[in-house]
Amino acid sequence: xxxxxxxxxxxxxxxxxxxxxxxxxxxxxxxxxxxxxxxxxxxxxxxxxxxxxxxxxxxxxxxxxxxxxxxxxxxxxxxxxxxxxxxxxxxxx
Numbered sequence: 001x002x003x004x005x006x007x008x009x010x011x012x013x014x015x016x017x018x019x020x021x022x023x024x025x026x027x028x029x030x031x032x033x034x035x036x037x038x039x040x041x042x043x044x045x046x047x048x049x050x051x052x053x054x055x056x057x058x059x060x061x062x063x064x065x066x067x068x069x070x071x072x073x074x075x076x077x078x079x080x081x082x083x084x085x086x087x088x089x090x091x092x093x
Contacts, residue, residue: 006073011060016080017052 077083
């Protein structure tokens with residue numbers, strides 16, 4: 001955080017997180033940010049599912065407390081609609 005100039009808190013619902021994970025893994029094979037070589041495929045990962053189902057919910061309050069104390073520019077995206085709005089406003093592809 002020492003070098004950060006701003007923070008985005010992405011705190012969407014668990015069903016939305018799971019839907020996005022499945023969509024990225026199964027359907028978006030050549031997505032930006034993918035870490036696999038061309039000849040490999042993303043697969044549903046049990047460790048990632050455990051992280052989304054059990055670890056993420058436990059960390060929500062902690063991350064929100066850190067976010068609330070920050071004095072740098074910040075934005076909290078707490079719903080799918082807020083994410084879509086920022087995606088559009090920031091002209092992301």
